[in-house]
Amino acid sequence: MSDLPFKTASELQALLRRRAVSAIEVTRAFLDRIERVDGRVNSYITVMADAALRDARRLDRLRGPRGPLHGLPLAVKDLCATKSARTTAGSKILAGWIPDFDATCVARWRGAGAVILGKLNLHEFAFGVTTDNPHYGPTRNPWDLARVPGGSSGGSGAAVAASLCAGAIGTDTGGSIRIPAGACGVVGLKPTYGRVSRFGVVPLSWSLDHVGPLAKTVGDAALLLAAMAGPDERDPTASTRRVDNYRAATSRSPKGLTIGIPREYFFDLVDDEVRAAFDAAAATLKRIGLRVREVSIPSLIHTQPAEVAIMAAEAAAYHARALATRPADFGPDVRALLELGRLIPATSLVAAQRLRGQLASEFAATFERVDALIVPGLVAPPPRIGDATMEVNRVAIGVPLALGYTMMPFNLTGLPSIAIPCGRARNGLPLGMQIAGRAFDEATIICIAHAYEQATEWHRRPELPA
């Protein structure tokens, strides 16, 4: 059995660069592992073995300059269009869709030399947080196969944690990159709204959707984000701002930077062991030279209803035709949420948008005094598959509200946030934190996250599935 799948993307990149291994060797090693392991995890909807081997052989024959992802076997959330490979969005409705184009994020990874191994499972149409998919089966958490991997990019989180790909694309509308990253003990980077093109990505909520990487380490996430970020004339919301050098940010020292901890909201619903891990992480950041101060962002308390109103209404607008003509083809939970979205009052939606503007201005004022914020990741370890509620400090909370709780402020504001591991729960599952930053300042949160990662051992995982 090859040990190549257990290496980080950066380690594989170095081996490929000095031709110590070939793209075909690496690709075969991952395909073998998928064959042996994914029957238990169910992270893939479609494995593109033939296309991946063909691409790997082509890359091995390549003369001339190599791209930064040359030969790296990566995988894609099945919400992103892939040329000549079916793209289901985790749904029955799109089960037969074979696009004749790549989403921009996929095209950029391919252009940088990536080998695409396949399409990863997700919550249907990305509208949920468990990846308990009624059409393609539930994805299982590699740390505990009875538990959810989070969602909606649950296949992405599980595949990275179980070394079934070297990195993956996820999307994040209410936490859907950072929730599975936290549940599966990997790194998830939701960049600034508009930093990565959404062209070719099936929308959930246009004003909240983000595309970003899930990876084994912060350095890997920086490598993968750099290869997908930048302007795109096919996405009018994609920013034309210059893309920073994210890899260089992992070489910078964060000493002297000031991080803020919001007084409101984030700690109102957090399990004691998550709080303890977070406090220890804050102490580590102080020890490595960062200043920590408390900050106040009062409008945070209205985050959840504003997020839910906007997300449900925009999703209902996108799915209006299918909901009218094929309602029975939606899974029951997604159908109910879409029907709910049709009934959100216009007055509530306007109030939500106004709250969003106020929240953005409060965050902007905060970032005049601090360089980044640190907040908890998931409020508690992920629940068992099928559970409708989860316990947070012995109180039962609905799973969607609990898992999305700490995530949504950064969708409403569009600010970048990286989820990283920072501890283990009593039951052995990973615990995590988020580092959030100013708009388009992914480099600073990568710098801080990488320094934290270097100072701790939480990014090291046992061989999974356990």
Place this chain on the structure above:
Amino acid sequence: MALETDPRTTALAAVVRSTEQRALLTWLLESLNALEQIDFGERQPVGVTAPIPPNE
């Protein structure tokens, strides 16, 4: 408006299929009511979509 007299309660109740969804619905209605009661005060017109972006 009280939940039981809010006309949205009846309309939304029709889409509910489980106890969990009913709990979510109740939370959402309460929250939306709270959202609509926010006093944006002197900060108006915060959060209003501008027909011409200010940096154009």
